[in-house]
Amino acid sequence: MAFRGLRWSSRSTGVASVFLVLLLGPGPVVAAPLESAGAVDPDCAGTAAGDPHANARAKARPGAPHAAEPNELTAAEAAAQDRAVDSAYARRVGVAPLGVPHGKVGITVDVVFHVIAERRTRAGGDIPLALIEAQVKVLNDSFGGRTGGAWTPFRFKLRQVNRVVNPAWYPIVPESSAEAQMKRALRVGGKHTLNVYTGLLDEELLGWATFPKQDLDPYDGVVVLGESLPGGTAAPYNAGDTATHEVGHWLNLYHTFQDGCDGQGDHVVDTAAEAEPAFGCPERRDSCATRPGLDPIHNFMDYSVDACMYEFTYGQVFRMIKAWKAFREP
Template sequence: MTAAHSRALRAAAGLAALSVVALTSAGAGLPPTGTTAAPVATAATTSTTAAVGPCLSAADGHRVRAGSGLDGVDPNSLGAAGTEHAQQAEDRASARAQQRRTSSARLGKTTIDVYVHVITSSKGQGDVSDKRVKKQIDVLNRAYAGKTSKYSTASPFSFRLRGIDRTRSSAWYRWDAPTELQDGDDVAPKVALHRGGPDDLNLYTAALTDGLLGYATFPWETRDGLDPRRDGVVVLGTSLPDGSARGYDRGDSATHEVGHWLGLLHTFENGCRTPGDLVDDTPAQADGDNVFSCSKLDTCKAKGRDPVHNFMSYGDDACLTRFSKGQVARMSEQWQLFRSPAALS
């Protein structure tokens, strides 16, 4: 089971170290607190639960800038084993839903509460202002409402900012993506800061290492033994709107990663091979350097040009503008199977 799904970029040298600072109220019921220092690292609090099915590297599925690579790890494919495991998890959840007679109705408008955790260095480097956080929520709402392109499909999801907290910790600020479910770099900040349940989005910003733009947990992962406190999305702080991640500074790293959090795979998952990304209306797309292109391409023999403008491809932020009807249907289904209150009852 993949510990996380991710979007990456080889960061330029000299990225400012990020740090986590004060807790502020950004919604109902979150009183402001003072500056918070990270708890002393008993943070190596590791989850000992085992994954079900093949354990894949979190690097599988990173989003990268063209020509950047991730130290020999193939970033472009979850692989056949991971895709099969996702299908098996869905089959099990569908069977449970049928027994409870849930998940059959069309999903109505669904508001997702968002808790944003800004992690900075001990000196406060890498802070993300409340204004930029709110712009990020606006970016998510436009993207998931289908307002970014006349070719995009509106989803039932909207996002409501419930709180912003800031934590100063140089160790947490320099955040490594997990390679296994027991990876300590991913454990301590999430276990300490996570709020809500599987139907709440926890969004972390930090100075991700290895060129990462972000990564996310899939909806089915907590069913596979992942500590539920580790559920969420992690993005490079400079990728939020008005950041300094050139080409990736409009907030669509979060759009892409939330797509994974809602159950979407990359459009180029499995390349030209079946079952692709498990969505019928996203044309097959080879999984080579072409995935970074915003040009008209047709890299597979199957019908349809490469979906280079899809949020789940690897173009830069200006290139990504749409979700397909099939992707919206899949996100809705995944929500009902794994994240809705009914699925958890």
């Protein structure tokens, strides 16, 4: 992972004690060996039913049309998602939890990697365990505030690596019947279990993810280009921040450029409005000149290259915790 320096967000941290709230204990452990392997017959897998990406967001490479992302949320859809989280949070929690000292508690997220390959070689998609372990470290560094952003309580624990050779699922095509079959056949655990699917992706995408929802979605999880993991070949997107970005969506974060310069933006108070995705690392870009702040190009929820991204904000931390308590906490 590229070194970014120990820089802290220039946003106010005075609200940190309000945002860092208590969530007790890890979810159940996935009862499976760390490594498992086997070819899966697509004829024996499940079939598509409904829309597998009703709440999906995708990260595109430069040059890929922004409009090509699977099921980009409209302003109305984003507002509906927020209302659903608010309602579920009110039912489950009732009142706001008490603040707790920084760093004293954590939420353990069990992680299962499904390595989808065309054949049992690196070129065929079968990435080594070392890349997966490095990716989990990147998640823990990023969400732990060790790259320069806000501390979050989320800690990621690798529980299983499932290796599957199936040419019918390679490349992984968003919103396809093959993706639906793959996820129905492979997904394990409850809403609190992070299922990550790696492989070659279609349509010049780096990854996509589902948002949390009331009921367990069989398509729930994160899909990332295998070579975007730390040490992969997808430079400059090979330091692991594609997965960080997609896990942000899995925890209910929107893109920093949601709604552009209008509306509620990404529905977070301490990220500046942004007209469009940032590619590369356009320092001091201000695409919404009539709104306060420079573009948040260093935020994990933008499209900047990995070496440029290093932070979540405390407003995003609050949003993730609230969604976890509303929908994902066991």
